[in-house]
Amino acid sequence: MTRTVVVGGGPAGLAAAYRLAQHADQSVLLLERAPVLGGLAAGFRHGDATLDFGPHRLHAGTDPEVLADLRRLLGDELELRPRRGQIRLAGRFLPYPVGPTTLLMLGPRQVVQLGVGVLAARLPRPAAAPVSYEAALQARLGAPLYRLFYGPYAEKVWGLPGSQIAADQAERRVNQRGLADLLRLALGRSSGRHYFYPRGGFGRIPAAYAQALASAPAARLACSALVETVEWQPGRVRALRYAQDGNPARAGADHLIWTAPLPELVRRLDPPAPPDIQQAAASLRHRAVVLCYVALALPRVGQADTYYFPERRFPFNRVTEQKNFSPAMVPPERTVLCLDLACDPDDARFTASDEELRDLVLPALEEAGLARPRQVIEVFSRRFRQAYPVYDLRYRAALAHVQDWLAGFQNLWLVGRQGLFLHNNTHHSLLMGYRAADAIASGDRGQWPAALAHFATFRVAD
Numbered sequence: 001m002t003r004t005v006v007v008g009g010g011p012a013g014l015a016a017a018y019r020l021a022q023h024a025d026q027s028v029l030l031l032e033r034a035p036v037l038g039g040l041a042a043g044f045r046h047g048d049a050t051l052d053f054g055p056h057r058l059h060a061g062t063d064p065e066v067l068a069d070l071r072r073l074l075g076d077e078l079e080l081r082p083r084r085g086q087i088r089l090a091g092r093f094l095p096y097p098v099g100p101t102t103l104l105m106l107g108p109r110q111v112v113q114l115g116v117g118v119l120a121a122r123l124p125r126p127a128a129a130p131v132s133y134e135a136a137l138q139a140r141l142g143a144p145l146y147r148l149f150y151g152p153y154a155e156k157v158w159g160l161p162g163s164q165i166a167a168d169q170a171e172r173r174v175n176q177r178g179l180a181d182l183l184r185l186a187l188g189r190s191s192g193r194h195y196f197y198p199r200g201g202f203g204r205i206p207a208a209y210a211q212a213l214a215s216a217p218a219a220r221l222a223c224s225a226l227v228e229t230v231e232w233q234p235g236r237v238r239a240l241r242y243a244q245d246g247n248p249a250r251a252g253a254d255h256l257i258w259t260a261p262l263p264e265l266v267r268r269l270d271p272p273a274p275p276d277i278q279q280a281a282a283s284l285r286h287r288a289v290v291l292c293y294v295a296l297a298l299p300r301v302g303q304a305d306t307y308y309f310p311e312r313r314f315p316f317n318r319v320t321e322q323k324n325f326s327p328a329m330v331p332p333e334r335t336v337l338c339l340d341l342a343c344d345p346d347d348a349r350f351t352a353s354d355e356e357l358r359d360l361v362l363p364a365l366e367e368a369g370l371a372r373p374r375q376v377i378e379v380f381s382r383r384f385r386q387a388y389p390v391y392d393l394r395y396r397a398a399l400a401h402v403q404d405w406l407a408g409f410q411n412l413w414l415v416g417r418q419g420l421f422l423h424n425n426t427h428h429s430l431l432m433g434y435r436a437a438d439a440i441a442s443g444d445r446g447q448w449p450a451a452l453a454h455f456a457t458f459r460v461a462d
Ligand SMILES: Cc1cc2nc3c(=O)[nH]c(=O)nc-3n(C[C@H](O)[C@H](O)[C@H](O)COP(=O)(O)OP(=O)(O)OC[C@H]3O[C@@H](n4cnc5c(N)ncnc54)[C@H](O)[C@@H]3O)c2cc1C
Pocket: 007, 008, 009, 010, 011, 012, 013, 031, 032, 033, 034, 037, 038, 039, 040, 041, 053, 054, 055, 056, 057, 058, 059, 225, 226, 227, 228, 259, 260, 261, 264, 289, 340, 387, 388, 415, 416, 417, 418, 419, 424, 425, 426, 427, 429, 462
C-alpha cells in the first residue's frame, strides 16, 4: 500500500483524496485544520438558511473530466443557471456581464471615450514588456477602460495600486485580450453567461466528494487536525506531526499532497529550511476577506445574483443575494445578502465586530438601494485570513525561489490555490487534485512538470 497524506480539505485536497481512493493499492489520510471540510468552497447553516462563503459559482469552463464526476456525484442537483449580475458605476447599476444594454446605458459619450482608448492602445509602441498590471492592461485595453473598471476593482481586491501589482495578473485575471474580445463582450457573445450551481448550495460540491470518500475503505478524513510539523530528509518528506482536537499524532508518508498555504509548509519544516528559503516564503503575503451577511425582512432584494462595486467609496467588492443562486437556500419571507470585503489580515476591518461592520456597510447598502436599516434582521460575519495570494512586484522571484527548492522533494506535491500560491477557481483546484493523484498512482513523476505548466495557463473567472 502506498500511503499518501493530503493536507487541506478544500476542493484540491478532497479531489486528490477521492481520486487516490479509487486505486486498490493506495491509502490516503486527509488532514484538515478546520472542524469542517470544504475550505473556501464550503457552505454553512445559519438558522434555517444555507449560505456560501461569498459568491461561488461553478464556471462553465470546468474541465469535462471534473464536470462528469460532479454530475455523477450530484445528479440532477447540479443546475445550469443564467448569470444575472449588475455593476455599479457612477451612481447606476448596469447589466453584468457586459452586453449591448450595458453600453446603451453607459451612454454614447463614455462609449466613444472607451473606444478611443482601446484604439489608441493598438498604436505601435516600444516593445518593452509591461512591468505592472496597470501598464499591461492599459497597453491591451486602453487607459479609460482600465480606470473605469479593471484598475479600481483590482486595487480593492489586492489593496495595492495597479502599478504595484505584477503584470502577469493581467494575463491571469482578465480574459479580454484586445479589440475582438471587447467586441464580443459588447455584443453579449462572450463566454461565461451561464454557470453551474448545486441546488443545495455550493458547499454541496466539497460535501459530495467527502461523502464519496466516507465509504472508501482505505481513506481517512480527519477534521480539526492541524499539521504542526513536516519531517524531511534531503529529497523526501518522511512524516507529519499533527494535533487532532488537541491530541498529538504522527503519520508516516510515502507522499505528501500539500494544499494548505505554501508559506506555512516552509514554516513547519523540521529540520528548518535554509534561511533564504524561509525569508522568501515569509515574503509571500495573502489578503484576507471578511464576509458580512445581512439578513433582511423582505422576500427578495432584486433579480441579480451578484452586484459588483469597483468604486472605492463602497467598502465591499461584491454583494450577493443567496436565494438568487438557489431559491430553496433561504426561507421565502426573508433574504440574505453577503458582502465581501477584502482587507489585510492586520487591518482593523478583519477584527471589526459585527456591530462595527453593520455601521460600515449599511450606509453604503442604503446608498446603492439594496437595503434599508429598518429591514435589517441581523448582521453576522465569517472571515478568512488567507483568501487571495498577493501578487506584488516582487512575488515572482520569491515564489520561484521557494518552488525551485521544494521541487527537490520527490514525494511532495504542491497543489491548489494555497499550495501553489495561485489565485484560481474551484474547478481548477479539483483538476489539480486529480492530476497529483494520477501522478502518484502511476508512479511517474515525469508527468508533473507538464501538469504544472498546464495549471499556469488557468484563467480566473469572477
Ligand atoms: C470570496 C470568494 C469567492 C469565490 N468565488 C468563486 C467562484 O464563484 N467560483 C469558483 O470556482 N471559485 C471561487 N472562489 C475560489 C475558490 O473558493 C477556491 O478556488 C477554492 O476553494 C480553492 O480550493 P483549495 O482546496 O485549493 O483551497 P482552500 O479552499 O483554501 O482549502 C485549503 C484548506 O487547507 C486547510 N489548511 C490550512 N492550513 C492547514 C494546516 N496547517 N493543517 C491542515 N489543514 C490546513 C484550510 O483550512 C482549507 O480548508 C472564491 C473565493 C473567495 C475567497
